[in-house]
Amino acid sequence: MDTEPQFFETNAAPGVVGQPLSRVDGWAKVTGRAKYSAEYNQLPGLVHAVLRTSDVAKGRVTSIDASAAQRQPGVLAIFTHENLPKLAKTPNNPEDQKAFASSPMSFFPMASDQVHYAGQPLAMVVADTLEHAQYAAALLKVNIAAEVPTASYLDPKATSYVPKSVKGTEGVTKRGDAQAAFRNAPVQLTATYHHATNHHNPMEPGATTAHWEAPDRLTVYDTTQGVSETQKTLAAMLGLATEQVRVVTKYLGGGFGCKAWVWPHVVLAPLAAKAVGRPVKLVLTRPQQFTGMGHREEQEQTLRLGATKEGKLLGIVHEKTSTTSPWDDYAETNSRIINMLYALPAFESTYHLAKASVMTSTSTRAPGDMPGSFAIECSMDDLAYQLGLDPIQVRLLNYAEKDPTNGHPWSSKSLKQCYARGAELFGWSQRNPRNGQTRNGKLLVGYGMATASYPVHNSQGNARVRLYADGRAVVQAGATDLGTGTYTIITQVAADALGVPPQNIRFELGDTILPTTQWSGGSTAAGRVSSSVYLAAQEVWQKLIKMAVIDRKSPLYGAKAADVVMEKGRLQLKADPGKGEAFGEVMKRASLSDVEGTAQGRYGSIYKEPGAAADANMNKEEKDAAAGYSMHAFGAHFCEVHVDPELGTVRVARWVSVMSAGRILNPKTARSQVIGGSIFGIGAALMEQTVRDPNLARYTNADLASYHVPVNADIPDMRVDFIDEHDPHVNAMGVKGIGEISIVGVTAAVANAVFHATGRRLRSLPMTPDKVLAAMRQPA
Amino acid sequence: MSSDLFPNADTPPLADNSRRSFLKQSGGILGLALAPPLASQAERLTAYSKVIQGATDITLRVNSQAHTVRVEPRVTLLDTLRERLDLTGTKKGCDHGQCGACTVHINGKRTLSCLTLAVMQQGKEITTIEGLAKGDELHPMQAAFIKHDGLQCGYCTPGQIMSGVACVQEGHATTDAQCREWMSGNLCRCGAYPNILAAVREVASQSSKG
Ligand code: FES
Ligand code: FES
Numbered sequence: 001m002d003t004e005p006q007f008f009e010t011n012a013a014p015g016v017v018g019q020p021l022s023r024v025d026g027w028a029k030v031t032g033r034a035k036y037s038a039e040y041n042q043l044p045g046l047v048h049a050v051l052r053t054s055d056v057a058k059g060r061v062t063s064i065d066a067s068a069a070q071r072q073p074g075v076l077a078i079f080t081h082e083n084l085p086k087l088a089k090t091p092n093n094p095e096d097q098k099a100f101a102s103s104p105m106s107f108f109p110m111a112s113d114q115v116h117y118a119g120q121p122l123a124m125v126v127a128d129t130l131e132h133a134q135y136a137a138a139l140l141k142v143n144i145a146a147e148v149p150t151a152s153y154l155d156p157k158a159t160s161y162v163p164k165s166v167k168g169t170e171g172v173t174k175r176g177d178a179q180a181a182f183r184n185a186p187v188q189l190t191a192t193y194h195h196a197t198n199h200h201n202p203m204e205p206g207a208t209t210a211h212w213e214a215p216d217r218l219t220v221y222d223t224t225q226g227v228s229e230t231q232k233t234l235a236a237m238l239g240l241a242t243e244q245v246r247v248v249t250k251y252l253g254g255g256f257g258c259k260a261w262v263w264p265h266v267v268l269a270p271l272a273a274k275a276v277g278r279p280v281k282l283v284l285t286r287p288q289q290f291t292g293m294g295h296r297e298e299q300e301q302t303l304r305l306g307a308t309k310e311g312k313l314l315g316i317v318h319e320k321t322s323t324t325s326p327w328d329d330y331a332e333t334n335s336r337i338i339n340m341l342y343a344l345p346a347f348e349s350t351y352h353l354a355k356a357s358v359m360t361s362t363s364t365r366a367p368g369d370m371p372g373s374f375a376i377e378c379s380m381d382d383l384a385y386q387l388g389l390d391p392i393q394v395r396l397l398n399y400a401e402k403d404p405t406n407g408h409p410w411s412s413k414s415l416k417q418c419y420a421r422g423a424e425l426f427g428w429s430q431r432n433p434r435n436g437q438t439r440n441g442k443l444l445v446g447y448g449m450a451t452a453s454y455p456v457h458n459s460q461g462n463a464r465v466r467l468y469a470d471g472r473a474v475v476q477a478g479a480t481d482l483g484t485g486t487y488t489i490i491t492q493v494a495a496d497a498l499g500v501p502p503q504n505i506r507f508e509l510g511d512t513i514l515p516t517t518q519w520s521g522g523s524t525a526a527g528r529v530s531s532s533v534y535l536a537a538q539e540v541w542q543k544l545i546k547m548a549v550i551d552r553k554s555p556l557y558g559a560k561a562a563d564v565v566m567e568k569g570r571l572q573l574k575a576d577p578g579k580g581e582a583f584g585e586v587m588k589r590a591s592l593s594d595v596e597g598t599a600q601g602r603y604g605s606i607y608k609e610p611g612a613a614a615d616a617n618m619n620k621e622e623k624d625a626a627a628g629y630s631m632h633a634f635g636a637h638f639c640e641v642h643v644d645p646e647l648g649t650v651r652v653a654r655w656v657s658v659m660s661a662g663r664i665l666n667p668k669t670a671r672s673q674v675i676g677g678s679i680f681g682i683g684a685a686l687m688e689q690t691v692r693d694p695n696l697a698r699y700t701n702a703d704l705a706s707y708h709v710p711v712n713a714d715i716p717d718m719r720v721d722f723i724d725e726h727d728p729h730v731n732a733m734g735v736k737g738i739g740e741i742s743i744v745g746v747t748a749a750v751a752n753a754v755f756h757a758t759g760r761r762l763r764s765l766p767m768t769p770d771k772v773l774a775a776m777r778q779p780a
Numbered sequence: 781m782s783s784d785l786f787p788n789a790d791t792p793p794l795a796d797n798s799r800r801s802f803l804k805q806s807g808g809i810l811g812l813a814l815a816p817p818l819a820s821q822a823e824r825l826t827a828y829s830k831v832i833q834g835a836t837d838i839t840l841r842v843n844s845q846a847h848t849v850r851v852e853p854r855v856t857l858l859d860t861l862r863e864r865l866d867l868t869g870t871k872k873g874c875d876h877g878q879c880g881a882c883t884v885h886i887n888g889k890r891t892l893s894c895l896t897l898a899v900m901q902q903g904k905e906i907t908t909i910e911g912l913a914k915g916d917e918l919h920p921m922q923a924a925f926i927k928h929d930g931l932q933c934g935y936c937t938p939g940q941i942m943s944g945v946a947c948v949q950e951g952h953a954t955t956d957a958q959c960r961e962w963m964s965g966n967l968c969r970c971g972a973y974p975n976i977l978a979a980v981r982e983v984a985s986q987s988s989k990g
Binding site: 022023025026027028029030031032033034035036038039041042048129130131200201202203204205251252253254256283285286482483484485668669671672673675676677678679680703704705709710711712713714715717718 | 854855859862863866867868869870871872873874875876878879881908909910912922923926929931932933934936937938941957959960961963964965966967968969970971972973974975977
């Protein structure tokens with residue numbers, strides 16, 4: 001391969017990339033054949049583990065009486081902090097943590113008698129059947145010397161502090177003198193926004209099936225977004241070499257960020273399996289899912305925005321306060337999007353944290369950008385109304401032609417087209433510029449919109465392509481498909497890159513025995529995996545071409561390799577396409593059944609500058625700077641709501657999203673991702689909140705009956721469109737991810753529509769009927 | 781492992797070889813949930829099974845096939861399908877009747893298998909997602925889900941499809957609004973709702989024509 005990777009250009013003869021192919025894994029999923037991580041029942045002697053978790057949020061375990069539980073038939077083992085086998089490396093030890101690729105918090109339960117959060121695992125029962133294990137776990141008599149917990153940053157006992165850094169962003173960041181800019185601005189807006197605790201709640205709960213095939217060979221079927229990260233982390237914790245652990249995730253029932261990490265149950269299952277000498281399956285119950293795999297933290301943000309009388313931004317001062325765990329300084333980095341979304345001369349951001357009796361919060365679909373966009377996009381709406389401008393106009397007025405954080409040009413940006421197309425599809429021009437004026441019967445009607453953006457994060461990974469002489473191919477990468485469509489889009493890319501029909505491709509993923517690639521998260525998988533597969537196919541061609549030009553029997557004999565190209569599975573001369581042959585002929589004469597290629601695909605600023613920008617200590621701005629471009633996807637959401645002024649209910653009646661995210665590999669699966677992200681955001685806007693009791697610090701609604709996620713009847717017709725981009729800077733396929741940008745701006749679009757409908761600004765999510773009614777009682 | 785917390789480490793017992801009385805079990809966490817339905821179903825239970833205490837052999841007709849399986853009275857139909865019959869197409873999303881992932885048909889009616897005890901389903905015709913297609917020929921609802929991309933991760937999908945089939949049969953898919961309402965017992969966190977609606981409505985319009 002050349003060191004400078006080639007860029008995928010759509011062939012003159014149209015292929016399947018960019019076509020709305022139906023999901024290749026659809027058949028397995030609609031027939032029930034798709035095997036998820038808790039469904040490997042054929043493992044010999046498989047038994048069940050069940051966790052017993054703490055009702056108390058803070059204290060010390062004084063005793064666990066297991067006598068009744070032990071007497072139950074079928075019980076094989078009971079683990080507590082007193083007998084849990086020791087981990088070789090533990091998240092509790094900061095030194096050990098360095099060995100982990102994906103440990104979500106600096107705490108591992110059942111290592112001592114300490115209880116730090118409600119729902120913390122205290123014991124694990126292993127039994128022959130699920131029912132035996134469940135019943136025995138219920139019979140454990142747990143005594144805890146309870147202490148008074150701290151529920152959240154709002155708890156009077158909580159003390160807030162400014163951390164050194166949160167997720168690689170410094171606790172305080174300054175660009176220019178934002179305080180002065182705000183102070184001197186002719187237009188000043190100050191607003192505080194609240195965001196409730198949210199839970200990912202993938203429909204498939206966390207599940208780990210652990211099978212020790214030999215004392216030094218562990219296979220784990222796990223609900224993970226990253227098999228390689230889980231493999232590395234598990235190996236370190238269990239004292240094994242990485243290659244001694246195999247992690248398999250063929251199908252994943254949604255992730256949304258919570259399955260990106262090795263949570264305690266993932267480690268407990270192999271420990272139990274080792275102890276009982278049998279494969280062990282451990283599945284979290286739905287309530288355990290709320291305290292087993294993280295959450296989006298409750299938070300408030302105050303945004304002080306200064307602008308000129310014409311509506312041009314002068315400076316923004318942003319402060320965020322949120323709850324974190326006793327051990328970690330974790331907060332979503334909301335400031336990132338506020339800093340870069342508009343042509344903003346000065347910005348300052350401060351994070352405040354307060355430790356409480358909760359587990360560490362974690363990555364949740366568009367971490368930081370999602371709640372951050374709520375604040376900036378509502379405040380921009382305020383600015384528009386205050387100055388009598390159209391909301392789109394105020395955004396165009398502040399359009400960032402280059403990245404305001406570093407002055408770099410964008411690798412590509414089609415946000416203006418997104419606004420225009422979205423406005424057209426939605427009928428934005430029909431909007432009454434005054435709020436509280438549009439009615440449909442007794443319902444108040446409102447239109448709202450918001451900008452979306454999500455960065456192109458760096459990532460890299462490998463792929464292998466094996467092309468058989470008969471025109472079939474096996475393509476492999478240890479990626480995962482969260483339901484995003486990875487199986488399908490990679491099949492399409494491989495088909496075009498190899499010049500064979502998609503039904504000839506078998507794409508295998510979700511296993512650490514396949515080429516290593518990074519996790520599916522941060523919207524990186526589509527760009528990274530497609531690039532590595534495309535480049536691996538190029539290697540196959542290079543090998544075949546080299547064979548052909550030295551093969552006396554080939555029509556291409558004697559040609560320069562550089563003059564030969566592949567077109568629809570045929571090797572031919574660039575200058576004289578008639579001269580050439582099918583690749584199968586070359587292989588046949590060489591007595592080869594297949595030819596294999598491998599390659600590394602890189603996504604983001606490391607695509608063109610692998611060495612310089614891959615330095616792990618650099619932040620995103622520095623990496624972008626090394627590459628010379630800032631890389632983001634952009635888009636816009638448009639929303640119509642109907643508000644019942646008597647009941648306070650808000651219904652989303654219409655929805656339009658227009659996204660520009662590089663090359664769209666499959667508009668059908670991409671559309672599904674965008675509506676999915678929008679619906680996730682509509683949930684956060686209107687109904688989703690996990691409520692922690694202020695005294696007991698325990699969730700009061702940890703189930704799907706009382707944690708409301710949107711249902712079919714909540715969702716209207718949704719229209720999605722894409723602005724196609726040709727971006728040669730982000731990766732070899734020109735792809736930017738869409739899994740996360742789809743949720744950014746959604747809560748603001750809904751809130752802006754509610755403001756347009758009612759004349760009331762709701763700044764606390766979710767906008768439940770009680771809040772709407774309270775607002776309606778206030779003057780507009 | 782010498783701790784006394786491993787009582788059976790040397791001789792693991794076989795599944796369900798116990799003979800515990802039902803009363804003893806019902807004193808546990810499942811007691812409340814079990815008592816009322818069992819009291820009213822007691823007659824039928826004794827008719828199908830010789831004993832009602834501990835694990836018993838029961839026969840379930842699933843997808844037109846009879847399966848004899850040894851279960852305790854507290855075992856749900858969902859766990860029987862998933863853990864004993866290896867019919868894992870039916871999914872567990874909540875185990876509490878809140879999500880619809882476990883939807884199956886019992887005598888043609890959609891039923892949440894996590895809220896259904898296996899012992900009470902003898903003599904009934906149970907259909908799961910595995911029984912919907914005829915060999916390689918997909919049920920029209922399955923084909924419509926693929927066509928309209930009514931799925932992403934696929935975990936809610938078997939339940940959505942079983943509900944969708946029933947929804948059409950019930951006559952609850954005659955308008956978009958009605959169909960949305962009657963499909964709202966099946967949560968989809970990936971947010972495939974508009975596509976699910978399109979799939980169910982298409983099958984409904986085809987079957988009304990046919
Ligand atoms: S698993 Fe039965 S309704 Fe959720
Ligand atoms: S397809 Fe993932 S939950 Fe519905």
